[in-house]
Amino acid sequence: xxxxxxxxxxxxxxxxxxxxxxxxxxxxxxxxxxxxxxxxxxxxxxxxxxxxxxxxxxxxxxxxxxxxxxxxxxxxxxxxxxxxxxxxxxxxxxxxxxxxxxxxxxxxxxxxxxxxxxxxxxxxxxxxxxxxxxxxxxxxxxxxxxxxxxxxxxxxxxxxxxxxxxxxxxxxxxxxxxxxxxxxxxxxxxxxxxxxxxxxxxxxxxxxxxxxxxxxxxxxxxxxxxxxxxxxxxxxxxxxxxxxxxxxxxxxxxxxxxxxxxxxxxxxxxxxxxxxxxxxxxxxxxxxxxxxxxxxxxxxxxxxxxxxxxxxxxxxxxxxxxxxxxxxxxxxxxxxxxxxxxxxxxxxxxxxxxxxxxxxxxxxxxxxxxxxxxxxxxxxxxxxxxxxxxxxxxxxxxxxxxxxxxxxxxxxxxxxxxxxxxxxxxxxxxxxxxxxxxxxxxxxxxxxxxxxxxxxxxxxxxxxxxxxxxxxxxxxxxxxxxxxxxxxxxxxxxxxxxxxxxxxxxxxxxxxxxxxxxxxxxxx
Ligand code: ADP
Numbered sequence: 001x002x003x004x005x006x007x008x009x010x011x012x013x014x015x016x017x018x019x020x021x022x023x024x025x026x027x028x029x030x031x032x033x034x035x036x037x038x039x040x041x042x043x044x045x046x047x048x049x050x051x052x053x054x055x056x057x058x059x060x061x062x063x064x065x066x067x068x069x070x071x072x073x074x075x076x077x078x079x080x081x082x083x084x085x086x087x088x089x090x091x092x093x094x095x096x097x098x099x100x101x102x103x104x105x106x107x108x109x110x111x112x113x114x115x116x117x118x119x120x121x122x123x124x125x126x127x128x129x130x131x132x133x134x135x136x137x138x139x140x141x142x143x144x145x146x147x148x149x150x151x152x153x154x155x156x157x158x159x160x161x162x163x164x165x166x167x168x169x170x171x172x173x174x175x176x177x178x179x180x181x182x183x184x185x186x187x188x189x190x191x192x193x194x195x196x197x198x199x200x201x202x203x204x205x206x207x208x209x210x211x212x213x214x215x216x217x218x219x220x221x222x223x224x225x226x227x228x229x230x231x232x233x234x235x236x237x238x239x240x241x242x243x244x245x246x247x248x249x250x251x252x253x254x255x256x257x258x259x260x261x262x263x264x265x266x267x268x269x270x271x272x273x274x275x276x277x278x279x280x281x282x283x284x285x286x287x288x289x290x291x292x293x294x295x296x297x298x299x300x301x302x303x304x305x306x307x308x309x310x311x312x313x314x315x316x317x318x319x320x321x322x323x324x325x326x327x328x329x330x331x332x333x334x335x336x337x338x339x340x341x342x343x344x345x346x347x348x349x350x351x352x353x354x355x356x357x358x359x360x361x362x363x364x365x366x367x368x369x370x371x372x373x374x375x376x377x378x379x380x381x382x383x384x385x386x387x388x389x390x391x392x393x394x395x396x397x398x399x400x401x402x403x404x405x406x407x408x409x410x411x412x413x414x415x416x417x418x419x420x421x422x423x424x425x426x427x428x429x430x431x432x433x434x435x436x437x438x439x440x441x442x443x444x445x446x447x448x449x450x451x452x453x454x455x456x457x458x459x460x461x462x463x464x465x466x467x468x469x470x471x472x473x474x475x476x477x478x479x480x481x482x483x484x485x486x487x488x489x490x491x492x493x494x495x496x497x498x499x500x501x502x503x504x505x506x507x508x509x510x511x512x513x514x515x516x517x518x519x520x521x522x523x524x
Pocket of ligand 1: 427435465466467468469481484485487488489490491
């Protein structure tokens with residue numbers, strides 16, 4: 001049986017050391033104890049009494065008291081732990097919670113070392129009990145903070161992953177969409193183009209963003225495009241235009257280009273987004289069709305004019321030949337010695353007769369364009385206008401012309417030749433559209449209106465083109481200011497209006513361009 005050497009601490013030489021030791025124990029919240037297995041008593045220092053909330057005057061209690069203090073959930077494990085240490089004669093090391101009489105809970109870290117008798121039997125344990133409540137709480141807090149951090153990290157990771165996936169997906173769309181996409185800064189400099197743009201132009205991303213589109217535009221489209229783009233940027237408005245862009249192999253292709261400003265919540269433009277769609281094949285097909293239509297119309301016109309001139313020549317030639325022959329005869333009779341005045345007068349009278357005949361032929365030909373050839377049926381002029389505008393749709397779209405109509409809905413029905421009236425409106429509309437070719441500084445608008453007037457029904461076709469030419473020859477046949485013009489349109493149109501008992505005239509437009517009006521009488 002081992003001796004418990006408590007008495008040693010009572011010796012005077014240990015008094016000072018003991019005081020230091022107790023102070024150290026208080027500061028480190030660590031007390032020491034000794035458990036004598038034979039008596040079942042545990043002797044301890046004041047710090048142990050404080051930790052376990054024993055009466056401070058006590059320095060020894062039965063071991064049972066300690067076990068009673070242990071938290072019910074930890075008690076059994078600790079008893080087993082202690083029992084195992086005793087049976088294996090080994091060191092003790094454990095941590096458990098204790099419940100104090102005031103209801104508070106403390107964490108204790110307990111260590112013990114077996115004390116052996118000379119016979120090698122276990123006499124008891126000497127150990128330390130440390131109040132680790134604060135550390136435990138700090139550790140718990142730390143662990144909960146760590147848990148929170150781990151949770152946040154996981155969430156962040158998941159969000160980043162989702163964000164990354166979305167970004168990747170958007171990127172994929174932008175990079176694979178069959179269109180050329182660009183972004184520009186609010187002031188208009190290109191900041192991004194997608195892969196398709198680079199592949200199409202055969203340019204590097206750096207070179208592209210440094211010089212923008214300018215290097216790749218068709219020289220004929222450059223000035224107009226840049227000025228339209230500058231205007232869109234200045235007005236901060238969406239824009240739509242068509243221009244040719246050079247492909248990597250040098251071929252220029254037509255693109256339909258739309259640009260839209262993106263705005264922040266305050267309404268300021270923060271970026272421009274744009275899309276180029278290849279319309280080259282469609283445009284070429286349209287152009288071929290238009291040329292074919294043009295050639296056909298021209299061939300028809302030429303054929304009609306050719307036919308007309310042949311019959312005019314034929315009809316007029318006979319009286320003219322007679323006029324010439326009679327003029328020669330008159331000259332001969334006058335220059336004879338002496339002059340035969342009577343014969344000369346006869347010849348002159350024949351000249352007069354043939355001259356009148358020629359004039360009558362010309363009159364007849366004019367009447368071909370006039371009243372005589374009109375086949376009259378009931379016609380609603382608004383539906384004639386609508387039919388013409390439908391026919392013109394491709395032409396107006398191709399030329400970027402906007403059509404506005406102001407049609408009165410209470411118009412009376414007219415008597416007339418539907419096809420001729422269509423031709424009349426078509427001529428005026430085509431002239432108006434052609435007059436706006438080359439206008440860039442304002443929107444191209446053609447306004448077609450119909451209205452009731454005292455004289456009947458008035459139709460007006462107004463453009464905002466270059467304006468009327470000088471002089472009053474416009475309505476004469478073969479007067480034209482166009483390189484490829486025939487100069488027949490207004491002459492025929494005028495004849496059609498007159499053949500319907502009406503008339504056609506022109507006035508300068510309100511601000512720009514010209515207005516052509518015709519009035520057709522209404523049957524009483
Ligand atoms: P063409 O169109 O073949 O020249 P037209 O008889 O239709 O023949 O027109 C004769 C001329 O009248 C044109 O060349 C043009 O100078 C002038 N003209 C016709 N319509 C307009 C218009 N809307 N604006 C300005 N000038 C016009």
